Amino acid sequence: MSHAISRTSRMSQSGCPSGLSADKNISSSATQVIVKTAGNQKDFMVADDISVRQFKEMLLAHFQCQMDQLVLVFMGRLLKDHDTLSQRGIMDGHTIYLVIMSKHGSRSLAHSFQDLPMNDPCHWNRNTKGNSSGVHQPTGMNQAPVELAHFVGPDAPKVHTQNLEVSHPEHKAQMLENPSIQRLLSNMEFMRQFISEHLDTQQLMQQNPEVSHLLDNSEILWQTLELARNLAMIQEIIQIQQPSQNLEYPLNPQLYLGLETVPGGNNALGQNCADINDQMLNSMQYPFGGNPFTALLAGQVLEQVQPAPQHPATRVIYNSSGGLSSNTSVSDTPNKVNHTSKANTPAGIPALPSIELTQQLQEEYKDATVSLSSSRQILEGDLQLSDEQTSSHITGGMMQSLMNTPYLAAQIMLFMSMPQLSEQWRQQLPTFLQQTQISDLLIA
Amino acid sequence: MEPPNLYPVKLYVYDLSKGLARRLSPIMLGEGEGARHTSIVVHKDEFFFGSGGISSCPPGGTLLGPPDSVVDVGSTEVTEEIFLEYLSSLGESLFRGEAYNLFEHNCNTFSNEVAQFLTGRKIPSYITDLPSEVLSTPFGQALRPLLDSIQIQPPGGSSVGRPNGQS
Numbered sequence: 001m002s003h004a005i006s007r008t009s010r011m012s013q014s015g016c017p018s019g020l021s022a023d024k025n026i027s028s029s030a031t032q033v034i035v036k037t038a039g040n041q042k043d044f045m046v047a048d049d050i051s052v053r054q055f056k057e058m059l060l061a062h063f064q065c066q067m068d069q070l071v072l073v074f075m076g077r078l079l080k081d082h083d084t085l086s087q088r089g090i091m092d093g094h095t096i097y098l099v100i101m102s103k104h105g106s107r108s109l110a111h112s113f114q115d116l117p118m119n120d121p122c123h124w125n126r127n128t129k130g131n132s133s134g135v136h137q138p139t140g141m142n143q144a145p146v147e148l149a150h151f152v153g154p155d156a157p158k159v160h161t162q163n164l165e166v167s168h169p170e171h172k173a174q175m176l177e178n179p180s181i182q183r184l185l186s187n188m189e190f191m192r193q194f195i196s197e198h199l200d201t202q203q204l205m206q207q208n209p210e211v212s213h214l215l216d217n218s219e220i221l222w223q224t225l226e227l228a229r230n231l232a233m234i235q236e237i238i239q240i241q242q243p244s245q246n247l248e249y250p251l252n253p254q255l256y257l258g259l260e261t262v263p264g265g266n267n268a269l270g271q272n273c274a275d276i277n278d279q280m281l282n283s284m285q286y287p288f289g290g291n292p293f294t295a296l297l298a299g300q301v302l303e304q305v306q307p308a309p310q311h312p313a314t315r316v317i318y319n320s321s322g323g324l325s326s327n328t329s330v331s332d333t334p335n336k337v338n339h340t341s342k343a344n345t346p347a348g349i350p351a352l353p354s355i356e357l358t359q360q361l362q363e364e365y366k367d368a369t370v371s372l373s374s375s376r377q378i379l380e381g382d383l384q385l386s387d388e389q390t391s392s393h394i395t396g397g398m399m400q401s402l403m404n405t406p407y408l409a410a411q412i413m414l415f416m417s418m419p420q421l422s423e424q425w426r427q428q429l430p431t432f433l434q435q436t437q438i439s440d441l442l443i444a
Numbered sequence: 445m446e447p448p449n450l451y452p453v454k455l456y457v458y459d460l461s462k463g464l465a466r467r468l469s470p471i472m473l474g475e476g477e478g479a480r481h482t483s484i485v486v487h488k489d490e491f492f493f494g495s496g497g498i499s500s501c502p503p504g505g506t507l508l509g510p511p512d513s514v515v516d517v518g519s520t521e522v523t524e525e526i527f528l529e530y531l532s533s534l535g536e537s538l539f540r541g542e543a544y545n546l547f548e549h550n551c552n553t554f555s556n557e558v559a560q561f562l563t564g565r566k567i568p569s570y571i572t573d574l575p576s577e578v579l580s581t582p583f584g585q586a587l588r589p590l591l592d593s594i595q596i597q598p599p600g601g602s603s604v605g606r607p608n609g610q611s
Contacts, residue, residue: 035505038536039536073522073563075564076522076561076563076564097560100529411584
């Protein structure tokens, strides 16, 4: 932490890009300052009377970012552009800290609302926004198109320590964990529009009108996304338990919900899922009336929604969404820049929701974030090893099942909001899994 | 130009041995107060580094309870937003969970780094010098392999970083 830090070979670079330093009448007025960012540091030779703004311009050449992303801190004070370094007392050998802000701005959860120009061609239906829960504040609305533009743009700069290459699941997870992505994905209006405008989505919607229903309703979409994300966890639980019996990874308690309602539902899978779904739809609609998701988000207990026939379909949905997420990591691995928008396969659509779900879950359930991300990475790691296997026999029918049962997906989400079920389900899980021979069901 | 806001920065010091080391250490280690865990408190949040990476919690919110002593480090203009951004990048580079080492790269290392970032001042030397003091004793060196494997992660915090920063 001392200032006597060994000079790196970058010394030669520091002198080059600036016309402000060294060459002019420096002689005795040159100052060597150390700029320290989180992770590395560089030495810079500057004139004594260099202004902060000029210094920032020097730094721009080294850190690929924009001027307003640079934050300089010295002795705990933020350096303003109009100051000079000497004014702030920066002498030879002092260390200035540099923070490169992420492009989207605020990382706090205060959701500062910024009126950014909507340069995205989306036409947002703000009316439906009013129906969404209080969790989704109108924050991302204006920020989202700018963020999208940033992320889709090929030159989207990021914090230097953040790796944008999405070719690796770890980086993809990192990218997913970026708060800007979170806000982007949490804006259901935007995502709905985004999804509908995606060509693959449109094709899917033509083939399957239920999908359009799913995708149009922002609440259902959000719920479905959360469901799929949770199901990814359940999928992993199942995978982990089957091969290795390894339960060391902390699991989201939310995941256990809902499956508690699937005791002995093994046999029911032989039934026509569509019939079950219809039953569920009918039974679902009454208790919730207008907006079931509002109730979900308010954390209300939904005891009335536990009819038995839902159970087998429940599991189907779990598996299907598990397949979604597995397909996500498989299909997204080759994608470079923007996994959400560039997914080219039909699985890109479920891939998109799965990614969004990750965001949703992390936003809402902070204490499960670590487990989720670690488990997700584990999941992706597992899937990399056996991607064909998972994508083939899990993805196929499961995608259709999920797409066909938006209300069922909603049902699952409602179950998941009931923490009371988690303990019950946890107890039942080991015996349940043995009894139901879930692996066979997954493959079937 | 509006006056800059100054946020106080405090260092929370926890005596992990709760006094036990104080009695034992003169015999075994020859000096010092024993194991200490420190954290930085700013913007009404406590930030610390453990084997699980950078974590945060409400001040005094870890299982250790309230700190044994509080050191005033100074004040900073750095806003919470900038600070969280900085912590995120730290958490991805220097202070990943697996980088934790009880002697070389521990919570005090982190507190020192953060304190310098926030205020330009370091934390008191008697905290940062403890590992080297321990290691300089024959007993400490004999125990070194064992001590190297110890990882401290006070429970009660949530991870700070790209996922979602504590705010």
